[in-house]
Amino acid sequence: MKKQVNFMRIAIVRLSALGDIINSALILQFIKDAYPEAKIEWICEEGFAPIIMNHPLLQEVHTVSIKRAKKTKSLGLLLKTISKLRSLGKFDIIIDLQGLLKSAIVSRLIGKNVYGFDKDSIREGLASKLYSSHAHIAYEENSIWRTIVLVSQALNIDITKEMLAHKKPSLFYTKDDNISKSIFSSTQKNIGFVVGASWPSKTYPREHFVSLAKTLDANIILIWGSANEKEDALFIEANTKNTQLASKLSLVQLTALIDNLDLLIGNDTGPTHIAWAMNKNSITLFGPTPASKMMWQGPKHIAIESDSQVNPLKLNRSDMSIKNISFESIAIKAKELLS
Template sequence: MKIAIVRLSALGDIIQSAIVLQFIKKFKKNIEIHWFVDERFKDILKDHPLIDKIYPLPLKDKKITKTLKILFEARKNNYNVSIDLQGLIKSAIISRILNQNNFGFNKNSLKESFAHNFYNQKLNISYNENVFVRYLALISFVFNEEFDIKNIFFKKDVFYTDDILKEKLIQELKLKENKQNILIHVGSSAKNKIYPAKKFASLCKKIINNFPNLKILLAWGNLKEYEIAKEIQNFYPNDRIVLIRNLNLQELIALTKAVDLIIGNDSGPTHLAFALNKASITIFGATPSQRNAFTTEINKTIDAKKKILDAKHIDKNDFCIENIDENDIFKIAKELLNEK
């Protein structure tokens, strides 16, 4: 059996969607999986042991002719089924091009409801349902298998970790000199999803003062995030708070696996911690934590205690994340670090 998975973007969504791979292999051991992704994010899936072929698509540059050429060539693989995990009009069209026997969510389950017209088989599940439940429910629907939410707690690492690369980063960042290491991701895709630098600095200060053998690594992905990280350093200069260099996606996977705790906003790098079964705290503001994350004994969330009833309509001018007390984040961090 050969299937096509369509999950084009963004980084965090791809990271969360990839949980389906191990469940697919559990349902059907002898299956060939091809993944169609925006070429900007292809490296997060690089060398994945459960993906047989990756098709990077030049969507960002709007190279429509080249994209269509790739898709029509891929269609010759004669997929048994294509699955759209994204649920947008463009991803629905792509899944339809790849195979007429394609699966997606129904009209009421989508943000872009028109996308349902391009699916042959449709699943009805609330758009406000937890994203992991949505993805795995769709996969269960495709393969006519039972899905128990409890199985998420026993998932294996979602991504392959390059141990040689991990050891290089441990040496480069001198992580072995400390008893514990925290990786903090300062950015996110939207301004109102970013925790204030001053409060991040206050959090760092509390952690440093309470854990004398601990190092904090500040991670960033673009110039704006770099400036936020520098601002944190300026608020609280300390040689145990290190602004690291920009990492590629494979390095990000390796470093996430190497540290003891990851803290950050609702973003791909923080969701990666859950994917790799590493302790984490994800900070939510105007996005629904109960939908966008899955909590476990080591994966915690904190939010502004604001009820967000409809995830389809998020107010990007709502900066309630700024109201979250850094002391509350510290309490969770302290519990997780003391359990180590």
């Protein structure tokens, strides 16, 4: 450890998206180890706040309504958000993990001592002009490691890959968020399928999920969020004998559900990344997005990629290659993780 400055109040800016907030939450344990007396506060979009609201290492979670203000074209809501950010008080350091112009503006509204990526490390290079200090790491590098490097340099602490390999769970829930035990089997392994994703091209075909379910001797719980995802889950349930739909869950309830699974299998999407954050066995399926950038693999966390040659700097939303991943290859890895 090489810390010199004693940061007492630290702001973490990661506004969105769900998966990125989930993957970034692990830094809190390393910051708190280095600065046990520090007050750490997180700034994010209101819709994603519940996923980290229960984190014991966070002093407070501050929400912004930028997305809602944009959707409703509400200048009043935007001005209210700006006023809220300006009233948060003095921070010793503000770290912008997101590297977008909007997150950089949010950071500067909070204070002047802002640490972020340099112009060659982010898509929106203009954002770097709003930072007082910079870190350089190539944009195509693993997103979790980019976060680690940025925080390490900002706070002058060592966070090694060995520490990352032995991280503690980084999401939390209360007993009130626990899921009814009736959905789980006491005699079979419990596996979750995350059937949806933000892009159609990131979504493994429901017919393939049916074939996969039929090869697994397990109680399979189908996790869904939107109406379209529920429709896919119902199709899978109707064509298999060992699957059942989860109910509509909050983000915190979803965390509780995943924490009680033996294995989670899903697309490259926020709910699937919860398993990584909770140190639960997981298999993540990749088509148009690069596993090397989007997840941190290890003995319990496996990526299965399509044969597509993905350019991290220019993703192709029309790349439907995820359908070429064989259900047999997933089943083999699932059985290995469960053995």
